[in-house]
Amino acid sequence: MTDKVHFDRIAIIGAGLIGSSVARAVMRAGAAGTLVVSDRDEAVLSEAEKLGFAHEFTVNAREAAQDADLVVIAVPVGAMASVGVTIAPVLKAGAIVTDVGSVKEGVFKALEPLLPGNVHLIPGHPVAGTEQSGPSAGFASLFDGRWCIITPPQGVDEGALEKLTKLWEAMGSKVEIMTAQHHDLVLAITSHVPHLIAYNIVGTASDLEEVTRSEVIKYSAGGFRDFTRIAASDPTMWRDVFLNNKDAVLEMLGRFSEDLTALQRAIRWGDGDALFDLFTRTRDIRRRIIDAGQDEEAADFGRHHEE
Amino acid sequence: MTDKVHFDRIAIIGAGLIGSSVARAVMRAGAAGTLVVSDRDEAVLSEAEKLGFAHEFTVNAREAAQDADLVVIAVPVGAMASVGVTIAPVLKAGAIVTDVGSVKEGVFKALEPLLPGNVHLIPGHPVAGTEQSGPSAGFASLFDGRWCIITPPQGVDEGALEKLTKLWEAMGSKVEIMTAQHHDLVLAITSHVPHLIAYNIVGTASDLEEVTRSEVIKYSAGGFRDFTRIAASDPTMWRDVFLNNKDAVLEMLGRFSEDLTALQRAIRWGDGDALFDLFTRTRDIRRRIIDAGQDEEAADFGRHHEE
Numbered sequence: 229m230t231d232k233v234h235f236d237r238i239a240i241i242g243a244g245l246i247g248s249s250v251a252r253a254v255m256r257a258g259a260a261g262t263l264v265v266s267d268r269d270e271a272v273l274s275e276a277e278k279l280g281f282a283h284e285f286t287v288n289a290r291e292a293a294q295d296a297d298l299v300v301i302a303v304p305v306g307a308m309a310s311v312g313v314t315i316a317p318v319l320k321a322g323a324i325v326t327d328v329g330s331v332k333e334g335v336f337k338a339l340e341p342l343l344p345g346n347v348h349l350i351p352g353h354p355v356a357g358t359e360q361s362g363p364s365a366g367f368a369s370l371f372d373g374r375w376c377i378i379t380p381p382q383g384v385d386e387g388a389l390e391k392l393t394k395l396w397e398a399m400g401s402k403v404e405i406m407t408a409q410h411h412d413l414v415l416a417i418t419s420h421v422p423h424l425i426a427y428n429i430v431g432t433a434s435d436l437e438e439v440t441r442s443e444v445i446k447y448s449a450g451g452f453r454d455f456t457r458i459a460a461s462d463p464t465m466w467r468d469v470f471l472n473n474k475d476a477v478l479e480m481l482g483r484f485s486e487d488l489t490a491l492q493r494a495i496r497w498g499d500g501d502a503l504f505d506l507f508t509r510t511r512d513i514r515r516r517i518i519d520a521g522q523d524e525e526a527a528d529f530g531r532h533h534e535e
Numbered sequence: 536m537t538d539k540v541h542f543d544r545i546a547i548i549g550a551g552l553i554g555s556s557v558a559r560a561v562m563r564a565g566a567a568g569t570l571v572v573s574d575r576d577e578a579v580l581s582e583a584e585k586l587g588f589a590h591e592f593t594v595n596a597r598e599a600a601q602d603a604d605l606v607v608i609a610v611p612v613g614a615m616a617s618v619g620v621t622i623a624p625v626l627k628a629g630a631i632v633t634d635v636g637s638v639k640e641g642v643f644k645a646l647e648p649l650l651p652g653n654v655h656l657i658p659g660h661p662v663a664g665t666e667q668s669g670p671s672a673g674f675a676s677l678f679d680g681r682w683c684i685i686t687p688p689q690g691v692d693e694g695a696l697e698k699l700t701k702l703w704e705a706m707g708s709k710v711e712i713m714t715a716q717h718h719d720l721v722l723a724i725t726s727h728v729p730h731l732i733a734y735n736i737v738g739t740a741s742d743l744e745e746v747t748r749s750e751v752i753k754y755s756a757g758g759f760r761d762f763t764r765i766a767a768s769d770p771t772m773w774r775d776v777f778l779n780n781k782d783a784v785l786e787m788l789g790r791f792s793e794d795l796t797a798l799q800r801a802i803r804w805g806d807g808d809a810l811f812d813l814f815t816r817t818r819d820i821r822r823r824i825i826d827a828g829q830d831e832e833a834a835d836f837g838r839h840h841e842e
């Protein structure tokens with residue numbers, strides 16, 4: 229076991245965008261003695277095998293988890309429990325079980341009762357992704373410079389938490405620790421509600437009678453197209469997010485709707501100052517996101533333009 | 536006058552993102568015998584002069600419009616009338632006056648009574664842009680492959696309309712003709728409401744107490760950052776858009792809010808099928824926008840990722 233190796237055997241369950249990116253980042257870091265990737269779908273697994281981002285591949289999640297020092301569950305939030313049931317009987321004493329799900333309290337509550345008492349369940353969520361899915365959509369640098377939020381339960385084993393933290397750092401992430409509840413509130417506003425309103429406006433635009441779909445498509449460069457990218461994200465993943473983070477999403481959605489009502493009133497009454505004031509305040513946040521290295525300066529998302 | 540020259544003298548009033556891009560595209564096409572650009576701000580004008588995207592530069596809009604065969608007004612929608620007042624006295628008989636404003640009915644109503652009866656007022660709107668402003672943000676290829684909507688009044692001079700259409704085509708655009716009213720409805724859903732909800736969510740996120748601003752910034756890669764780009768667009772331009780396209784924006788915003796209420800209810804009642812159904816329908820529009828050449832396939836807006 230060299231210096232770089234963090235775990236003798238790491239198992240990743242689910243070879244999608246995130247699972248395959250974790251696999252590539254683990255390999256890039258040389259962080260596993262043996263890395264095994266499992267996917268329930270034969271076709272996806274053989275695609276993964278061709279891409280070659282692990283040492284071993286198996287359709288059998290139980291076989292993958294056997295003897296693993298770390299198991300990373302990378303499936304939709306609503307499928308975590310069924311994976312938990314499958315792997316629980318073979319988990320090694322002292323193994324760490326983590327996940328990458330976009331909701332944290334629900335995942336912990338689903339997995340915790342299923343796993344033996346002698347493993348360390350420490351949920352996590354890398355705040356990085358794209359709108360695409362599957363093993364070929366992943367890449368090793370997905371987590372570089374992005375935050376990974378780890379939400380350890382009360383009384384967590386500090387050694388296990390440190391090992392997991394160090395692994396995410398080796399994969400390029402910055403790590404933050406918080407409670408699952410707080411994670412779910414933060415992500416409701418920075419990710420879940422933004423996705424919801426993107427899905428919603430694309431739905432609204434598709435259903436109009438006065439404006440045809442082909443007009444919506446032709447003139448989408450005026451702003452709409454940027455919402456369609458987000459609204460092209462995986463339906464299963466996002467259904468599970470909303471079903472499992474209901475309270476925080478409804479809370480943040482309520483705030484959003486209140487603010488939108490005020491803005492609607494400002495438009496109705498021709499209150500240009502109120503509009504100008506909001507539109508000025510919102511610029512500052514953009515600047516701070518760029519300064520924090522969480523986005524690029526390039527106009528129009530760096531879409532290709534030639535001079 | 537060579538074959539490529541469409542107008543002997545073109546004047547552009549306003550050297551911002553769009554005005555300077557029109558200038559560059561006119562020069563690239565060799566479409567003007569003489570191109571003169573005017574900006575009221577000395578500093579902006581001398582920046583424009585350094586960038587060199589026209590034959591002549593002047594702070595005096597009236598001087599620019601004098602003897603022009605085509606005047607392109609490229610200022611915020613609320614400032615069109617004051618430019619109209621300035622240039623009206625010197626407009627040549629038979630000249631074409633157009634604009635690039637994001638709202639069309641209001642602009643026509645503001646300009647039409649101000650201009651002499653012997654000029655052709657034919658408003659237009661290139662559906663292309665970025666979130667940036669000013670002369671250095673412009674580029675010649677901004678309109679390539681994008682649509683320009685021209686909204687001629689009833690009884691328009693067909694020859695003048697054709698000359699303007701050909702010019703936009705020479706600048707790389709595809710041209711569509713429609714009424715000003717229909718334009719304003721189409722743009723309300725494809726551009727104005729998307730901007731409004733982006734501004735709104737960024738405002739909501741800035742005002743929370745349970746989630747700090749620095750958390751919003753750190754975890755913005757989960758979706759939020761894409762809204763901040765749009766919400767960094769010019770406040771004056773967007774205030775004017777909402778003040779001048781009130782009815783269509785309120786109408787489309789009403790539809791958006793109704794649909795959002797239905798989605799909220801689906802989350803509250805745990806109706807996963809309704810969510811999954813919407814999230815699946817919205818993917819199709821994305822595909823069609825890419826097929827129509829109005830966006831790129833690259834994941835994550837082609838943000839830089841290394842393998």
Ligand SMILES: NC(=O)c1ccc[n+]([C@@H]2O[C@H](COP(=O)([O-])OP(=O)(O)OC[C@H]3O[C@@H](n4cnc5c(N)ncnc54)[C@H](OP(=O)(O)O)[C@@H]3O)[C@@H](O)[C@H]2O)c1
Binds near residue numbers: 328
């Ligand atoms: N996409 C993002 O931007 C992003 C970002 C951060 C975190 N996440 C989280 O990462 C997790 C995975 O998302 P992803 O983007 O990687 O999705 P993905 O590309 O669609 O991959 C999903 C993976 O889960 C497997 N799976 C689905 N249902 C399953 C079930 N019932 N039992 C066993 N395996 C199942 C899939 O297997 P098949 O091969 O059979 O389809 C596939 O391997 C989710 O929890 C999501 O919330 C996503």
Ligand SMILES: NC(=O)c1ccc[n+]([C@@H]2O[C@H](COP(=O)([O-])OP(=O)(O)OC[C@H]3O[C@@H](n4cnc5c(N)ncnc54)[C@H](OP(=O)(O)O)[C@@H]3O)[C@@H](O)[C@H]2O)c1
Binds near residue numbers: 665
């Ligand atoms: N941005 C987009 O994505 C986009 C897309 C399509 C159409 N449009 C439309 O294009 C027009 C120009 O927008 P832009 O993006 O080019 O904005 P911009 O970069 O901010 O430039 C605005 C220009 O208008 C001038 N201006 C502002 N107020 C004026 C006034 N009261 N009198 C005379 N000149 C004035 C500015 O002069 P200074 O140099 O003194 O500031 C500047 O030259 C707007 O009508 C907008 O709706 C914009």
